[in-house]
Amino acid sequence: MTRQDALVAVIEALHAEIAALKANDVAALESATQTKLAAIEAVAAHEATPPDAQIRELAAEAHRLNEMARIYVNLMAANVRRRLQDLAGVAAPAYRPGPRLAYG
Template sequence: MTRRDALISVIEALHAEIDALKSNDVSALELATRTKVAGIDAVASFDGEPMTAEIRELAGEAHRLNETCRIYVNLMAANVRRRLQNLTGNPMAAYSPAGLAYA
C-alpha cells in the first residue's frame, strides 16, 4: 500500500462515516470509523516521505471531510441536549456542572 492508497482509504471511510451519520446507522458508523483509523495508521507509516502535490490535495480532502463529520456530530449532540432540556424542563446547559445537578 502506498501513502496515496492509504489516503484514498481514509477518504472513502470518511464518506462512509458521513453516510452512516446521516442515516443514524451505528453499525456502519463503527465499521467506517475502524476503517478510517486503520487508514490513518497506514498514512502515518509513510511519515518520512516527502509530500507531493497530489498527497497534499488528498490530505486536504480528508481534512475537509473530517470537519464535515465533526459538524454532523456537533449538530446531533446539540439536538440531543435540546431534547433532554425539553424532557426535563431544564433550560440550563446539559453539560454544565449546574445542568448535571438536575440529571
C-alpha cells in the same frame, strides 16, 4: 499500501462515516471509523517521505471531510442536549455574549 492508496481509503471511510451519521446507523459508523483508523495508520507509516502535490491535495480533501463529519457530530450532540433539556423541563440558557475586553 501506498500513501496515496491509504489517503484514498481515509477519504472513502470518511464518506462512509458521514453517510452513517446521516442515517443514524451506529453499526456502519463503527465499521467506517475502524476502517478510517486503520487507513490513518497506513498513512502514518509513510510520514518520513515528503508529500507531493497529489498527497497534499488528498490530505486536504480528507481534512475537509473530517471537518464535515465533526460538524454533523456537533449538530447531533446539540440536538440531543436540546431534546434532553426539553424532556427534563429545563430551559436552555439564553445566549449572552461575554464581556468585551480591550487588549492593548
